Amino acid sequence: xxxxxxxxxxxxxxxxxxxxxxxxxxxxxxxxxxxxxxxxxxxxxxxxxxxxxxxxxxxxxxxx
Numbered sequence: 921x922x923x924x925x926x927x928x929x930x931x932x933x934x935x936x937x938x939x940x941x942x943x944x945x946x947x948x949x950x951x952x953x954x955x956x957x958x959x960x961x962x963x964x965x966x967x968x969x970x971x972x973x974x975x976x977x978x979x980x981x982x983x984x
Contacts, residue, residue, distance in 0.1 A: 945955035966981035968974045974981040 945953050947953050964976055964983050966974055966976040966978075966983050968978075968980050968982075976983060
């Protein structure tokens, strides 16, 4: 019974805390605006001297 009560209370706290965690974007005057899209992380790939893909950081591998 205690475990069930603890689970219900913790889920309730998480549900009420989520809107405060996600801070919306605001302009200089404090008005809500649409947030700019997050930049996509570009994966770095490396090739060896003979043109084969290799892990970056190995000897002879250069980023492309």
